[in-house]
Amino acid sequence: NAGVTQTPKFRVLKTGQSMTLLCAQDMNHEYMYWYRQDPGMGLRLIHYSVGEGTTAKGEVPDGYNVSRLKKQNFLLGLESAAPSQTSVYFCASSYRITRGRYGYTFGSGTRLTVV
């Protein structure tokens, strides 16, 4: 099993450009998440999804949009990239959290630099 796959792994954008980060999981997980990691800030939740066709805002949603048209994919879009969005982005997935079933699986991250 591949687990959670993020593409691309690295990207450099110019201010104002747009791009989409793709997250794909093959574990039939219901829930998917996008986090960003900045030095000294830990991981902060951007958006998440509890099922196909549903999305919800996290702690730092501004400047990002997401879509979950298929259960296995969760897309993160930047419509007009800003230098403040320079970060490492992590996707994760999980089953619906219940007792005895609450593990998260993380992708390997995408390093995005906006110049």
Add this chain to the structure above:
Amino acid sequence: AQTVTQSQPEMSVQEAETVTLSCTYDTSESDYYLFWYKQPPSRQMILVIRQEAYKQQNATENRFSVNFQKAAKSFSLKISDSQLGDAAMYFCAYGSWNTPLVFGKGTRLSVIA
């Protein structure tokens, strides 16, 4: 909102010694889960250990163990017999059935040979 606090930005330990990383959290829920993740320079997020709040027994995984104090909302990680490969960022995280994982800001652990 739930919060997770790691009060030690950096820690160091001599090889073969024991080190404890601190974590406190704030929540009004009674049923939740706590995690410690390791992030080496490769930036991969590696699950070290996890604890279910309804279980009183502290979790252990080989050289890694936790001290879970539910009333004090404290969840510390003890690493015994530290090895050079333990050097990494360590993140404490909280989650529940209706709350995505909330992370602390991390503790950078150095292991001195």
